[in-house]
Ligand SMILES: Nc1nc2c(ncn2[C@@H]2O[C@H](COP(=O)(O)OP(=O)(O)OP(=O)(O)O)[C@@H](O)[C@H]2O)c(=O)[nH]1
């Protein structure tokens with residue numbers, strides 16, 4: 001027997017209303033026991049709720065009849081007055097009536113299990129709830145609409161088509177098999193390989209929109225990295241002193257620039273040091289510089305090209321600091337903007353430059369992008385298998401069949417069409433309760 005579950009769907013604490021969400025086969029009986037009878041599905045009705053003679057609240061009650069609900073089960077929403085005591089009394093009554101509090105993500109998990117959405121869509125629900133920027137919300141909505149699932153399904157259809165061609169040839173072998181296959185399945189696999197490669201390549205973009213674009217400040221000690229960091233995040237987050245080697249740890253701040261989520265990191269100045277603490281700081285700074293999507297090479301007048309130069313890539317920005325000192329930096333091969341955190345000059349230009357870079361790197365007409373590492377790994381797996389199948393086609397077609405089946409499995413795991421049990425926990429454990 002499936003449990004009937006309930007959870008507070010609105011944030012805990014005091015508010016105008018609090019919504020308790022119910023789902024499962026026992027919903028109707030629970031509503032009746034609370035005094036909420038004669039409810040038309042999908043119609044809002046005001047009902048006095050009470051349990052064992054105790055008045056709980058005058059609530060707005062919504063009932064959904066299976067399968068036409070979020071979960072696909074019988075479901076209901078109790079819109080209560082948003083006080084702790086009211087919510088507690090209603091929760092106590094529901095437990096007494098045999099319902100149990102829902103686990104994180106359990107409503108959406110049931111929606112998935114009842115075929116109301118696939119796994120990629122379920123992930124989009126969590127992403128939409130977590131979205132803090134317009135780009136994140138837009139991306140999650142696209143995924144919820146099923147656009148991403150449709151892309152994966154398209155890949156899978158092509159794969160199964162190629163597989164059918166291969167199997168047909170194996171079932172009716174004659175000496176021309178490899179020739180025929182190269183002619184029929186070959187082009188299908190070539191196209192599919194190209195599509196998958198493109199999806200994997202643009203995959204980082206979707207992940208960056210979702211998890212934040214990583215910008216790292218690097219440079220010599222005393223270059224003014226922490227001063228710039230504080231100016232960009234608009235608070236005194238990092239310690240600034242005239243002492244070279246002030247910053248040791250990597251400091252991260254999350255900010256929104258041009259509608260995109262950004263993680264900005266301040267790092268230790270790059271120099272050789274005998275101090276093990278500073279040396280560890282420098283090691284971490286280098287690692288971050290390598291992993292970043294964009295490096296701001298922070299240089300004060302007179303700073304040598306030094307170690308930082310090795311980490312700066314084409315397309316990175318040089319920020320020439322301390323422009324108020326009137327000494328200009330010799331321009332190198334990179335785009336350079338002058339700033340002074342003392343006067344504030346040039347800060348707006350740096351922000352605008354970053355915004356333009358984000359728009360260039362992260363916006364794109366070819367949404368939906370791959371939004372999760374989990375998806376990207378499966379796509380890579382599929383791509384490898386498709387490449388292997390393409391090679392096998394000419395020499396050992398029966399092996400190509402195995403490779404194609406592996407590729408199809410990898411894609412099916414993204415949307416949860418197969419291999420569901422082992423990924424369910426991974427996907428739903430990050431959800432909030434009530435969703
Ligand atoms: N005149 C002037 N001084 C600045 C400016 N920005 C930073 N400074 C000074 O330069 C010194 C070093 O600044 P920080 O921001 O700590 O430099 P950093 O790159 O973080 O240094 P480390 O953490 O040691 O690597 C401090 O004394 C700052 O006050 C500026 O725009 N103009």
Ligand SMILES: [Mg+2]
Pocket residue numbers: 225226227238239246247266267268269
């Ligand atoms: Mg610093």
